[in-house]
Amino acid sequence: MRTPFIAANWKMNGTRSEVAELLAGFKAGINTEGRQVAIFAPFVFLPAVQEALQGSDIAWGAQNAHKEASGAYTGEVSLGMLKEFGCQYVLAGHSERRTLFGETDYIVADKVAAALAAGVTPVLCIGETLQEREQGITGEVCRRQLGTVLDVVGVEGFRKLVVAYEPVWAIGTGKTATPEQAQETHAELRAFLAETDADMAAGLQILYGGSMKAANAAELMAQSDIDGGLVGGASLKVDEFTGICNAAAR
Ligand code: PEP
Numbered sequence: 001m002r003t004p005f006i007a008a009n010w011k012m013n014g015t016r017s018e019v020a021e022l023l024a025g026f027k028a029g030i031n032t033e034g035r036q037v038a039i040f041a042p043f044v045f046l047p048a049v050q051e052a053l054q055g056s057d058i059a060w061g062a063q064n065a066h067k068e069a070s071g072a073y074t075g076e077v078s079l080g081m082l083k084e085f086g087c088q089y090v091l092a093g094h095s096e097r098r099t100l101f102g103e104t105d106y107i108v109a110d111k112v113a114a115a116l117a118a119g120v121t122p123v124l125c126i127g128e129t130l131q132e133r134e135q136g137i138t139g140e141v142c143r144r145q146l147g148t149v150l151d152v153v154g155v156e157g158f159r160k161l162v163v164a165y166e167p168v169w170a171i172g173t174g175k176t177a178t179p180e181q182a183q184e185t186h187a188e189l190r191a192f193l194a195e196t197d198a199d200m201a202a203g204l205q206i207l208y209g210g211s212m213k214a215a216n217a218a219e220l221m222a223q224s225d226i227d228g229g230l231v232g233g234a235s236l237k238v239d240e241f242t243g244i245c246n247a248a249a250r
Contacts, residue, residue: 004221004248005036005162005205005228007123008235009063009091012042018236019045023052025238030245032057036228037245038089039235040123043077046085054086061089061123064097067114079118090115092122093145095168105148112149116157123162123230124149125209126189130169138167138185143192155197162205164230165189170210172232179219179226182208186225214243221248 014022019041030037038059041049049060066076082090091097092115093108103111108124115122126145128138142165150158165185170177177185186206194201208220209230220226228248234240 002203002205002227003034003036005038005207006241006245006248007038007040007089007164007207007228007230008241009040009094009209009230009232010042010045010235011063011096011232013236014042014045016045016048019048020052022236022238022241023049026058026242026245027052027056029238029242030058032245035245035248038123040089040091046082046087050086059088061087061091061120063091063094065090065111065115065120067110079115079120082120083118087120089121089123089162091164092124094125095127095166095171099168105145108145109149109152112161113153113157116153116160121161123164123207125164125166125230127166127168127171127210133167133169139188139192142185142189146189146192150193150196155200158193158197158200158204162207163189164207164209166209166230172211174211176211176213176216176220177208179223182220183223183225186223190225212244214240214247217244218247218249 040061040063062082065079066073069078092111097103112122112124126142128141132141167177190201205227207228207230208226212229212231213234
């Protein structure tokens, strides 16, 4: 009942010509039938992404946004601006934003609320550090990250967003969570949300992120609570990202 969703997070990578090549390759190679695919591009490339992808079944979005609509926020970009460039999605709370740019659970929750209010679908990123996993508090950390957002946007908000579970120790490290490890956490998170609303939890797309590649994507996405992937490094290679998308079970 949940459509597979595969998303590319290009982070702060790419040149104009590399972006054009990636987009042409994705358009030619990705089979979007029965799958949702979205590209999260750096802000400056959004006009090029819009030009290349409009009219296709591949959606796009930004990797961050400010919660306010306009004002004296030097260096920031609003959700209204993103909508002008056709963004349907925005990432919220990526671990790099949390650890490198000081985004707390509360800041992330406000961004999710602002995105929902603007009609842009947030992809809410959560996940534990290696230290937290070793301390045995993975579930506690993820529940806190989800719970803070749930308190702000409620069940109705959660019906309109996507969650990406990304163990921080697996992001950009080449260390992927095993399908069993990822499935265990996804199932635990869905069960946690089901305590508030079973129907919302059953319909929520929960993506896995952390060193996903074409070679391990099918096995990860075959798990019953893994509904797709948020892909960093491998989304900068046409064959890899195309392979991941086309491996998503329909
Ligand atoms: C990410 O940035 O969300 C991510 C999962 O990165 P990578 O695939 O490179 O681990």
